[in-house]
Amino acid sequence: MKEGRTGKQGTEQPMVLYRVLRWVMSIYFRARMKIRFEGEDNVPKKGPFFLVLSHQSDLDSLLLHTFCPRLIFTLAKSSVFRTRFMAWLAPRVGAVPTRRYQIDPQSVRVALRLIERGEGVGVFAEGERSWDGKLQPLRGGTIRVLLKAGVPVIPCGLVGTYEILPRWGHMNWFKVGLGREPVTIRYAKPIHFGRHDDRASRERARPEATVRIEKALHAVMAR
Amino acid sequence: MPIHDMLYRCPRCGHDPLEGHKTRARCSSCGTRFEQGRGSLITVRPPEGLAEQVSATSLLADLEKMGGPGAGKERGKGSNEDSSGSSGEHLYREARVSLGIAEGYEVIRWRGEVLGFAERISWKGEGLIRLEGELLTFTPDENGAAVRSRRAEPEGRVEGFSCILADIRGVQISSGAVQVTLEGDRLYQFEFVDDSAKRWEDLLCLALRRLYSESGRCVIEFKPRVVTEPISMKSGR
Numbered sequence: 001m002k003e004g005r006t007g008k009q010g011t012e013q014p015m016v017l018y019r020v021l022r023w024v025m026s027i028y029f030r031a032r033m034k035i036r037f038e039g040e041d042n043v044p045k046k047g048p049f050f051l052v053l054s055h056q057s058d059l060d061s062l063l064l065h066t067f068c069p070r071l072i073f074t075l076a077k078s079s080v081f082r083t084r085f086m087a088w089l090a091p092r093v094g095a096v097p098t099r100r101y102q103i104d105p106q107s108v109r110v111a112l113r114l115i116e117r118g119e120g121v122g123v124f125a126e127g128e129r130s131w132d133g134k135l136q137p138l139r140g141g142t143i144r145v146l147l148k149a150g151v152p153v154i155p156c157g158l159v160g161t162y163e164i165l166p167r168w169g170h171m172n173w174f175k176v177g178l179g180r181e182p183v184t185i186r187y188a189k190p191i192h193f194g195r196h197d198d199r200a201s202r203e204r205a206r207p208e209a210t211v212r213i214e215k216a217l218h219a220v221m222a223r
Numbered sequence: 224m225p226i227h228d229m230l231y232r233c234p235r236c237g238h239d240p241l242e243g244h245k246t247r248a249r250c251s252s253c254g255t256r257f258e259q260g261r262g263s264l265i266t267v268r269p270p271e272g273l274a275e276q277v278s279a280t281s282l283l284a285d286l287e288k289m290g291g292p293g294a295g296k297e298r299g300k301g302s303n304e305d306s307s308g309s310s311g312e313h314l315y316r317e318a319r320v321s322l323g324i325a326e327g328y329e330v331i332r333w334r335g336e337v338l339g340f341a342e343r344i345s346w347k348g349e350g351l352i353r354l355e356g357e358l359l360t361f362t363p364d365e366n367g368a369a370v371r372s373r374r375a376e377p378e379g380r381v382e383g384f385s386c387i388l389a390d391i392r393g394v395q396i397s398s399g400a401v402q403v404t405l406e407g408d409r410l411y412q413f414e415f416v417d418d419s420a421k422r423w424e425d426l427l428c429l430a431l432r433r434l435y436s437e438s439g440r441c442v443i444e445f446k447p448r449v450v451t452e453p454i455s456m457k458s459g460r
Contacts (some may be wrong), residue, residue, distance in 0.1 A: 079397055081331050081341035090331075097331050097339035101393055102408045102447050106339050127446060128395070131229055131421070132280040133263060140444060163262035166279065168229040170246050170259065181262070 015071060017092045025066040031176040033164070035067065039187035039220075043069045048115040048151045049190065052142075054217050055124040056133055057161035059171075059183075064122055064158065065094055067185055073114050074122035075107055100127060108145055115149050122156075125213065133162040135217055143210050147202045150195025155188040155213060157220030186220040224399055224421075226259060231292070231419035234285035235269070240419065257282075292316075292426035314430050317353040318418035321346060322361055323400070325410035344412055350383070352413055354426060357434060359403070360385035361411075384411075388427075388434045395446040396424040403427070404448070 029035060043049070051072060053060060061074055076095040081087045090097075096114075098107035111121050125143070126136040146153050160183035165171040193209050196202040227243035238252035246259035254270035264276040324347060328340040350363035362383045386405055393404035400414045401423045415423065431449060432442050440451040 077397065078339065078341040081329070081339075082344070087329060087331055087341065091333035091338050097341055099340060099342065100397065100447055101342075101395060101402045101404045101410050104339070104447070106337065110338055132278075132283050134280065137444075139446075140450070141447065166263045168224050168226050168259075168279065169263070 015092070015094070017089075018065075018071060018094055021093055022066050022071075025062065028176075029063060029066055032180060033160075034180045034182045035063075036182065036184045037067070037186075038184060039189070040069050042154055042187040042189050043120070044152065044190070045070070046118070048118050048149075049120050050115070050146055050149060050151060050153045051120060051122040051156050051187075052125050052146070052153055052213055052217065053122055053156045053158065054135055054221050055126050055129045056158070057129065057165045057167070059161040059165050060124070060129075060158050061095075061122075063161065063183065063185060064156070068120070068122075070120045072120045072122050073111075075111060075124070078104075096121075103141060111145060112149060115151055125217075129167040130162070131167055133166065135214065135221065138210055138214060140206065140210075143206050143213070144202050146213075147193055147196040147205050147209060150193065152190035152192055153213065154190050155216035155220050157184075157186045157188075157217060157222075159184040159186060159221060159223055188216045188220045191216060226257060226265070228399065228419045228421050229279065230257060230265075230282060230286065231422040232286060232289065234282040234289070235267070237289040240422075292422045292429060313356055314426065314433075315353075315355050316423075316426060317351050318423070319349060319416040320352045320361070320413040321349050321416065322352075322363070323347065323412035323414070325412070342410060349416065352423075354430060357388045357430070358385060359388065359391070359427075361413075388430055391427070391431065391449065393446050393448045394424060394427045394431065396420050401427070 051064070051068070053064065061076065064074065065072060071094060073094040073096055075098040076090065078097040078099045080095065081090055081097045096107060096110050098104050111123070114121050123142055125138040127139045127142070128136075130136050160181060164181050164183070191212055193205060196205050225243055225245050225248075227241040227248035230241055230248055232239035233241055233250035233253060233255060235255045236250060236253040238250050241248040241250055241257070243249060243257070248257045249255070256268040258266045258268070260266035260276050263279055265279055265282060266274050267277050268274040323344040325342040326345045327343045329343055331338045331341055348363055350361055353360045353362070360383065390405050391403055392406060392408070395402050397412075399420050400412050401420050403411045403413070405411065413423070428442070428445050431445065435442055435451050436454070439454055441454045442449055442451050444450040
């Protein structure tokens, strides 16, 4: 990740393809859904942050990458990168592979490196999509990374995506126009946990941090 | 993922399994039909009476009350009387699967730097997966049959394997397949031919919960690895 020119939206990377696809997808999603934004001011215009998301639908990462006020990198399951095309495309639109079936130190390193460079990194703290639209337990490893980084943590909820495309359902991608389904992308105020460099400190802070993030995610997911 | 992968038994009468295709499922015992309705609601059509819109949450709760993943005596089938709800019961189930094993990784690079790794899955062929008590086994088809789905020929010779549940390091579902991680981060991926991947994830998690509860521990995470803690700590919170 060499440094490029400073982008308009805060990232150090030019990421031309990412910006073009954001524009194309925003046209599609606006035609397909009635999208509302709440709390966008909570996303800093500059500097690093973690966006912690609830995961209810395949649409979540697409909508986030399209509409987040800053270009954002998110951790995506490694199986997404298995085909040659996706292995080429996904990194160009801000996806970072993470092996979900084991502890993946490389994805943690990359996430922290991006944070050091002042980027925004999105994580689905539950680790997988919900079956019933409810928040699932947050993964302990994710909370540890947030505490290690010590940057603002912004809980984000995408309300309405489960109703359009639940994990067990199918969506008509060609349906646009009338009867657009509502989706709200809601950002909470940043939570500051401070930096916890040593493991013991992270373990002490983890239970309380988990509770605070869960509470904030419940609030942003409220319909 | 098809609706009957989530509703792997009938939430109305408990019959196991539901038959279905994509957004529709039907219970062959009571005749109730389940269809993806508006949004995330499921339209439940009983054989007699009016259809109703029910949330997936409530149907999943009904399923849980009926014993969750269940345990079947026959291949790919469940039986109500053999519900695995009580903790003392012997878990048994088998199903046809395609077996994949992670053999190496693709390195994902971007602008010359290593961004991460994506596992390379080698498909080994079809066979039977069986959970019996504390033992999980895979028996390949005798004739080494080609994988029925999109993969024409199995890659390399497939050998059966068996492991005890205590050797399992992680269990998770990924795109309709169940991934089981064993010691040394060896990853086995099972794609189910005629059973629900979610049921098998639930079943393996239930089996692991029981295993660890016998030694006074409870499982707090199944992925990326199984993490346990003493039951006293959990109840003390």
